[in-house]
Amino acid sequence: xxxxxxxxxxxxxxxxxxxxxMKDIVEAYPEPKPANTTIATLLKRLQDKKxxxxxxxxxxxxxxxxxxxxDYFSSQMSGAIKNFFNDSVAQxxxxxxxxxNLTDEQLExxxxxxxxxxxxxxx
Amino acid sequence: xxxxxxxxxxxxxxxxxxxxxMKDIVEAYPEPKPANTTIATLLKRLQDKKxxxxxxxxxxxxxxxxxxxxDYFSSQMSGAIKNFFNDSVAQxxxxxxxxxNLTDEQLExxxxxxxxxxxxxxx
DNA sequence: TAAGTTATTCTACATTTGTAGAAACACATT
DNA sequence: AATGTGTTTCTACAAATGTAGAATAACTTA
Numbered sequence: 001x002x003x004x005x006x007x008x009x010x011x012x013x014x015x016x017x018x019x020x021x022m023k024d025i026v027e028a029y030p031e032p033k034p035a036n037t038t039i040a041t042l043l044k045r046l047q048d049k050k051x052x053x054x055x056x057x058x059x060x061x062x063x064x065x066x067x068x069x070x071d072y073f074s075s076q077m078s079g080a081i082k083n084f085f086n087d088s089v090a091q092x093x094x095x096x097x098x099x100x101n102l103t104d105e106q107l108e109x110x111x112x113x114x115x116x117x118x119x120x121x122x123x
Numbered sequence: 124x125x126x127x128x129x130x131x132x133x134x135x136x137x138x139x140x141x142x143x144x145m146k147d148i149v150e151a152y153p154e155p156k157p158a159n160t161t162i163a164t165l166l167k168r169l170q171d172k173k174x175x176x177x178x179x180x181x182x183x184x185x186x187x188x189x190x191x192x193x194d195y196f197s198s199q200m201s202g203a204i205k206n207f208f209n210d211s212v213a214q215x216x217x218x219x220x221x222x223x224n225l226t227d228e229q230l231e232x233x234x235x236x237x238x239x240x241x242x243x244x245x246x
Numbered sequence: 247t248a249a250g251t252t253a254t255t256c257t258a259c260a261t262t263t264g265t266a267g268a269a270a271c272a273c274a275t276t
Numbered sequence: 277a278a279t280g281t282g283t284t285t286c287t288a289c290a291a292a293t294g295t296a297g298a299a300t301a302a303c304t305t306a
Binding site: 021 | 255
Protein backbone atom coordinates (compact mmCIF):
# COMPACT_ATOMS: atom_id res chain seq x y z
CA UNK A 1 0.00 0.00 0.00
CA UNK A 2 1.46 3.28 -1.09
CA UNK A 3 -0.58 6.33 -0.25
CA UNK A 4 -0.27 9.78 -1.75
CA UNK A 5 0.95 12.54 0.54
CA UNK A 6 -2.43 14.01 1.31
CA UNK A 7 -3.89 10.68 2.30
CA UNK A 8 -0.81 9.84 4.30
CA UNK A 9 -1.35 13.04 6.21
CA UNK A 10 -4.83 12.00 7.11
CA UNK A 11 -3.62 8.58 8.15
CA UNK A 12 -1.09 10.19 10.47
CA UNK A 13 -3.89 12.04 12.19
CA UNK A 14 -5.95 8.92 12.43
CA UNK A 15 -3.08 6.83 13.70
CA UNK A 16 -2.55 9.34 16.42
CA UNK A 17 -6.20 9.45 17.41
CA UNK A 18 -6.63 5.71 16.92
CA UNK A 19 -10.29 6.30 16.27
CA UNK A 20 -12.18 9.47 15.65
CA UNK A 21 -15.29 11.15 14.43
CA MET A 22 -15.14 13.59 11.59
CA LYS A 23 -14.90 16.57 13.88
CA ASP A 24 -12.04 15.04 15.83
CA ILE A 25 -10.11 14.59 12.65
CA VAL A 26 -10.70 18.14 11.53
CA GLU A 27 -9.73 19.36 14.95
CA ALA A 28 -6.53 17.35 15.04
CA TYR A 29 -5.48 18.42 11.58
CA PRO A 30 -2.34 20.53 11.50
CA GLU A 31 -2.52 24.06 10.16
CA PRO A 32 -3.25 25.09 7.56
CA LYS A 33 -6.33 22.94 7.65
CA PRO A 34 -7.77 22.18 4.25
CA ALA A 35 -11.44 22.67 3.56
CA ASN A 36 -13.71 20.37 5.42
CA THR A 37 -14.85 18.66 2.29
CA THR A 38 -11.29 18.06 1.26
CA ILE A 39 -10.75 15.98 4.35
CA ALA A 40 -14.00 14.22 3.65
CA THR A 41 -12.86 13.37 0.15
CA LEU A 42 -9.60 11.93 1.39
CA LEU A 43 -11.49 9.96 3.97
CA LYS A 44 -13.68 8.57 1.25
CA ARG A 45 -10.76 7.60 -0.93
CA LEU A 46 -9.08 5.91 1.97
CA GLN A 47 -12.20 3.92 2.62
CA ASP A 48 -12.27 2.80 -0.98
CA LYS A 49 -8.70 1.66 -0.58
CA LYS A 50 -9.58 -0.24 2.57
CA UNK A 51 -7.13 1.82 4.55
CA UNK A 52 -9.80 3.23 6.80
CA UNK A 53 -12.91 1.69 8.26
CA UNK A 54 -15.63 2.87 10.57
CA UNK A 55 -18.07 1.79 13.17
CA UNK A 56 -21.55 3.18 13.11
CA UNK A 57 -23.03 4.61 16.22
CA UNK A 58 -26.55 5.28 15.14
CA UNK A 59 -25.98 7.31 12.07
CA UNK A 60 -22.65 8.68 13.16
CA UNK A 61 -19.43 7.11 12.04
CA UNK A 62 -16.34 6.61 14.07
CA UNK A 63 -13.39 6.07 11.81
CA UNK A 64 -10.32 4.00 12.47
CA UNK A 65 -7.24 2.89 10.53
CA UNK A 66 -7.38 -0.49 8.86
CA UNK A 67 -3.67 -0.60 8.30
CA UNK A 68 -1.12 -0.37 11.07
CA UNK A 69 1.27 2.51 11.11
CA UNK A 70 4.13 0.14 11.77
CA ASP A 71 3.29 -2.02 8.82
CA TYR A 72 2.87 0.91 6.56
CA PHE A 73 6.09 2.49 7.62
CA SER A 74 7.88 -0.80 7.50
CA SER A 75 6.99 -1.39 3.91
CA GLN A 76 7.94 2.15 2.98
CA MET A 77 11.31 1.54 4.55
CA SER A 78 11.89 -1.74 2.79
CA GLY A 79 11.17 -0.06 -0.48
CA ALA A 80 13.60 2.72 0.22
CA ILE A 81 16.30 0.37 1.38
CA LYS A 82 15.86 -1.82 -1.63
CA ASN A 83 16.05 1.06 -4.05
CA PHE A 84 18.72 3.16 -2.53
CA PHE A 85 20.96 0.55 -1.05
CA ASN A 86 20.38 -2.41 -3.29
CA ASP A 87 18.80 -4.27 -0.45
CA SER A 88 21.74 -4.00 1.88
CA VAL A 89 20.72 -3.12 5.40
CA ALA A 90 24.36 -2.69 6.28
CA GLN A 91 24.76 -0.01 3.67
CA UNK A 92 21.66 1.63 4.97
CA UNK A 93 22.83 1.51 8.55
CA UNK A 94 26.19 2.78 7.52
CA UNK A 95 24.64 5.70 5.78
CA UNK A 96 22.47 6.34 8.72
CA UNK A 97 25.19 6.33 11.33
CA UNK A 98 27.73 8.32 9.40
CA UNK A 99 27.49 11.89 8.26
CA UNK A 100 25.49 14.38 10.25
CA ASN A 101 22.51 12.16 10.40
CA LEU A 102 22.89 11.49 14.08
CA THR A 103 24.35 13.41 16.96
CA ASP A 104 26.76 11.69 19.33
CA GLU A 105 24.03 11.27 21.87
CA GLN A 106 21.68 9.75 19.38
CA LEU A 107 24.38 7.40 18.29
CA GLU A 108 24.96 6.22 21.84
CA UNK A 109 21.26 5.82 22.18
CA UNK A 110 21.20 3.73 19.05
CA UNK A 111 23.93 1.48 20.37
CA UNK A 112 22.03 0.93 23.55
CA UNK A 113 18.95 -0.02 21.62
CA UNK A 114 20.87 -2.37 19.37
CA UNK A 115 22.59 -3.99 22.32
CA UNK A 116 19.34 -4.53 24.10
CA UNK A 117 17.80 -6.01 21.03
CA UNK A 118 20.70 -8.42 20.61
CA UNK A 119 20.47 -9.41 24.24
CA UNK A 120 16.75 -9.93 23.95
CA UNK A 121 17.18 -12.22 21.00
CA UNK A 122 19.94 -14.30 22.54
CA UNK A 123 17.48 -15.93 24.89
CA UNK B 124 13.07 17.95 -3.70
CA UNK B 125 10.56 15.19 -3.91
CA UNK B 126 10.50 13.23 -7.12
CA UNK B 127 7.76 10.98 -8.41
CA UNK B 128 8.52 7.27 -8.66
CA UNK B 129 9.29 7.21 -12.34
CA UNK B 130 11.74 10.07 -12.11
CA UNK B 131 13.31 8.58 -9.04
CA UNK B 132 13.90 5.44 -11.03
CA UNK B 133 15.76 7.37 -13.66
CA UNK B 134 17.80 9.13 -11.01
CA UNK B 135 18.80 5.78 -9.57
CA UNK B 136 20.15 4.77 -12.93
CA UNK B 137 21.97 8.04 -13.32
CA UNK B 138 23.38 7.92 -9.82
CA UNK B 139 24.78 4.52 -10.58
CA UNK B 140 26.30 5.59 -13.88
CA UNK B 141 27.40 8.95 -12.50
CA UNK B 142 27.25 10.34 -16.02
CA UNK B 143 25.80 8.89 -19.15
CA UNK B 144 24.63 9.39 -22.68
CA MET B 145 21.11 8.59 -23.64
CA LYS B 146 21.98 5.13 -24.85
CA ASP B 147 23.81 4.30 -21.61
CA ILE B 148 20.74 5.21 -19.64
CA VAL B 149 18.47 3.12 -21.81
CA GLU B 150 20.90 0.25 -21.57
CA ALA B 151 21.19 0.45 -17.80
CA TYR B 152 17.44 0.62 -17.31
CA PRO B 153 15.98 -2.36 -15.50
CA GLU B 154 13.45 -4.53 -17.27
CA PRO B 155 10.83 -3.94 -18.35
CA LYS B 156 12.32 -0.95 -20.07
CA PRO B 157 9.79 1.73 -20.92
CA ALA B 158 9.67 3.20 -24.41
CA ASN B 159 12.65 5.21 -25.37
CA THR B 160 10.68 8.41 -25.54
CA THR B 161 9.32 7.81 -22.09
CA ILE B 162 12.81 7.90 -20.71
CA ALA B 163 13.47 11.00 -22.76
CA THR B 164 10.42 12.68 -21.28
CA LEU B 165 11.48 11.91 -17.75
CA LEU B 166 14.92 13.18 -18.53
CA LYS B 167 13.41 16.38 -19.78
CA ARG B 168 11.27 16.85 -16.73
CA LEU B 169 14.25 16.24 -14.50
CA GLN B 170 16.17 18.89 -16.34
CA ASP B 171 13.35 21.34 -15.83
CA LYS B 172 13.50 20.56 -12.14
CA LYS B 173 17.25 21.11 -12.07
CA UNK B 174 17.79 17.57 -10.91
CA UNK B 175 19.77 16.62 -13.98
CA UNK B 176 22.26 18.57 -16.04
CA UNK B 177 24.38 17.79 -19.06
CA UNK B 178 27.60 18.59 -20.78
CA UNK B 179 27.61 18.99 -24.50
CA UNK B 180 30.18 17.12 -26.54
CA UNK B 181 29.58 18.56 -29.94
CA UNK B 182 25.91 17.97 -30.36
CA UNK B 183 25.75 15.03 -28.02
CA UNK B 184 24.77 15.40 -24.41
CA UNK B 185 26.23 13.63 -21.49
CA UNK B 186 23.86 13.75 -18.56
CA UNK B 187 24.69 13.82 -14.90
CA UNK B 188 22.80 14.20 -11.62
CA UNK B 189 22.63 17.66 -10.13
CA UNK B 190 21.48 16.40 -6.79
CA UNK B 191 23.44 13.91 -4.70
CA UNK B 192 21.91 10.57 -3.92
CA UNK B 193 22.90 10.93 -0.29
CA ASP B 194 21.26 14.29 0.03
CA TYR B 195 18.13 13.12 -1.66
CA PHE B 196 17.90 10.01 0.45
CA SER B 197 18.77 11.92 3.56
CA SER B 198 15.94 14.36 3.11
CA GLN B 199 13.51 11.58 2.35
CA MET B 200 14.53 9.91 5.58
CA SER B 201 14.22 13.05 7.66
CA GLY B 202 10.76 13.51 6.33
CA ALA B 203 9.78 9.98 7.17
CA ILE B 204 11.29 10.12 10.62
CA LYS B 205 9.64 13.39 11.34
CA ASN B 206 6.25 12.18 10.27
CA PHE B 207 6.23 8.70 11.61
CA PHE B 208 8.26 9.10 14.73
CA ASN B 209 7.66 12.70 15.69
CA ASP B 210 11.25 13.46 15.03
CA SER B 211 12.63 10.93 17.44
CA VAL B 212 15.59 9.05 16.05
CA ALA B 213 15.46 6.73 19.03
CA GLN B 214 11.93 5.74 18.19
CA UNK B 215 13.01 5.14 14.67
CA UNK B 216 16.01 3.07 15.65
CA UNK B 217 13.90 1.13 18.02
CA UNK B 218 11.43 0.36 15.33
CA UNK B 219 14.16 -0.45 12.92
CA UNK B 220 15.99 -2.91 15.14
CA UNK B 221 13.01 -4.70 16.52
CA UNK B 222 10.48 -6.74 14.66
CA UNK B 223 11.45 -8.62 11.55
CA ASN B 224 13.27 -5.73 10.06
CA LEU B 225 16.67 -7.19 10.67
CA THR B 226 18.05 -10.67 10.89
CA ASP B 227 20.35 -11.54 13.78
CA GLU B 228 23.34 -11.20 11.52
CA GLN B 229 22.29 -7.82 10.29
CA LEU B 230 21.76 -6.70 13.81
CA GLU B 231 25.30 -7.73 14.76
CA UNK B 232 26.51 -5.96 11.69
CA UNK B 233 24.68 -2.85 12.70
CA UNK B 234 26.22 -2.93 16.13
CA UNK B 235 29.65 -3.17 14.62
CA UNK B 236 28.97 -0.20 12.43
CA UNK B 237 27.62 1.83 15.30
CA UNK B 238 30.57 0.92 17.49
CA UNK B 239 33.02 1.91 14.86
CA UNK B 240 31.28 5.15 14.29
CA UNK B 241 31.34 5.95 17.97
CA UNK B 242 35.00 5.10 18.17
CA UNK B 243 35.73 7.22 15.14
CA UNK B 244 34.05 10.19 16.69
CA UNK B 245 35.72 9.89 20.05
CA UNK B 246 38.99 11.08 18.62
C1' DT C 247 -41.59 21.83 12.89
C1' DA C 248 -38.57 25.24 10.69
C1' DA C 249 -33.90 26.59 10.75
C1' DG C 250 -29.22 25.83 11.85
C1' DT C 251 -25.36 22.66 12.13
C1' DT C 252 -22.63 18.67 10.89
C1' DA C 253 -21.48 14.84 8.08
C1' DT C 254 -21.37 12.59 3.68
C1' DT C 255 -21.55 12.05 -1.10
C1' DC C 256 -21.39 14.01 -5.83
C1' DT C 257 -19.47 16.54 -9.05
C1' DA C 258 -15.75 19.28 -10.81
C1' DC C 259 -11.54 20.80 -12.18
C1' DA C 260 -6.55 22.03 -12.29
C1' DT C 261 -2.11 19.79 -11.73
C1' DT C 262 0.96 16.08 -11.75
C1' DT C 263 2.41 11.70 -13.18
C1' DG C 264 3.08 7.71 -16.39
C1' DT C 265 3.48 6.58 -20.84
C1' DA C 266 4.47 7.11 -25.59
C1' DG C 267 3.69 8.41 -30.75
C1' DA C 268 5.02 11.99 -34.21
C1' DA C 269 8.07 15.28 -35.75
C1' DA C 270 12.41 17.45 -36.11
C1' DC C 271 17.29 17.34 -35.98
C1' DA C 272 21.99 15.72 -36.30
C1' DC C 273 25.10 12.30 -37.72
C1' DA C 274 26.67 8.04 -40.09
C1' DT C 275 26.61 5.22 -44.06
C1' DT C 276 25.60 3.80 -48.54
C1' DA D 277 22.58 13.20 -51.93
C1' DA D 278 19.30 9.68 -49.90
C1' DT D 279 18.53 6.71 -46.11
C1' DG D 280 18.91 4.98 -41.71
C1' DT D 281 19.85 5.68 -36.65
C1' DG D 282 19.85 7.75 -32.39
C1' DT D 283 18.42 12.02 -29.80
C1' DT D 284 15.51 15.46 -28.38
C1' DT D 285 11.40 18.07 -28.28
C1' DC D 286 6.30 18.40 -28.99
C1' DT D 287 2.08 16.90 -28.42
C1' DA D 288 -1.24 13.86 -26.35
C1' DC D 289 -3.88 11.57 -23.22
C1' DA D 290 -5.36 8.58 -19.37
C1' DA D 291 -4.93 8.07 -14.50
C1' DA D 292 -3.89 9.83 -10.06
C1' DT D 293 -3.76 13.59 -6.88
C1' DG D 294 -5.05 17.93 -4.42
C1' DT D 295 -8.60 20.73 -3.54
C1' DA D 296 -13.21 22.13 -2.75
C1' DG D 297 -18.20 23.80 -3.98
C1' DA D 298 -23.09 22.04 -4.30
C1' DA D 299 -26.38 18.97 -2.90
C1' DT D 300 -28.20 15.98 0.32
C1' DA D 301 -29.03 13.59 4.58
C1' DA D 302 -29.31 13.54 9.49
C1' DC D 303 -29.38 15.62 13.89
C1' DT D 304 -29.98 19.64 17.16
C1' DT D 305 -32.38 23.17 18.94
C1' DA D 306 -35.11 27.28 19.03
